[in-house]
Amino acid sequence: MLKVNSVPIMxxxxxxxxxxxxTVTRSELGYEGSCAIDGTILDxxxxxxxEQIQIYNINNGERFTTYAIRAEDGSGVFSVNGxxxxxxxxxxxxxxxxxxxxxxxxxxxHKPTLIYFTEQNKVSHTASSIAVQAA
Numbered sequence: 001m002l003k004v005n006s007v008p009i010m011x012x013x014x015x016x017x018x019x020x021x022x023t024v025t026r027s028e029l030g031y032e033g034s035c036a037i038d039g040t041i042l043d044x045x046x047x048x049x050x051e052q053i054q055i056y057n058i059n060n061g062e063r064f065t066t067y068a069i070r071a072e073d074g075s076g077v078f079s080v081n082g083x084x085x086x087x088x089x090x091x092x093x094x095x096x097x098x099x100x101x102x103x104x105x106x107x108x109x110h111k112p113t114l115i116y117f118t119e120q121n122k123v124s125h126t127a128s129s130i131a132v133q134a135a
Contacts, residue, residue, distance in 0.1 A: 010104045015112040017045040019096040021058065022117045024088045026079035033082030035096070036071040044123070045113050047098045055080070058093040068098075076121035 019041065026036075035055060037047070047053065049070045056063050066084050071077035078096075080088040088094060102110055111128035118124050 011101050012104065012107045013099050014102050014107055014110050016098045016100040017047050017113045018098075018115070019045060019047075019094075020114065020116045021093050022078045022096060023119060023121055024080055024090050024092045024094055025077050025121070027085035027089055028079055028081045029083075029085040031079075031081035031085070033066060033084070034069045035066050035084070036069050036077055036079040036081065037096070038075050038077050038121070039070040039073040041115065041121075041123070042068060042070055044126070045098070045115055047096075051098055054097045054099070055084070055088065056095040056097070057088050058095065059089075060087075060092070062087040068096075078121060 019037070035053060042049065047068050050067050052065060053068050054063065054065055064084050064087050066080075066082075071079065078094065080094075100110075114127040114130065116124045116126070
C-alpha cells in the first residue's frame, strides 16, 4: 500500500474506458503485437497509444492483455496482432477495457467512458454508467 507521511493511501483499480461489442476486422499473426484501433475511437475513449488494454472475446471466451496502437482515423479497424491473433478472428465480437489506478478520493468522482458499437464498428452511443436491466 502506498504511504504518504506514514499514512496509508488506498488505491483502487477502476474501469477507465470500455469499447463494447466491437467487431474484429483483422488478425495479423506475423505482426509484432498489440491491437490496432481506429484513432478516432481511441481519442473518444481516452485510451492512449501504447496503453495496456484487456480484450474479452465474446465469441470464444478468451481474455487477454495487450496494448493499443493507433489505426487510421475513421477506419473502424480493430486488428488483433501477434500471438493474440490466435485468440480472435475477423468477425468476432470483443470488449476492450482500459483501467486506471486512482486514490479513494479520485475513485468517488470517477466515471468511465463507455462506447457501444454497431455491427460495422460505428459508434451507436456512449455513456458513463452501465444500465442495469431488471430481470
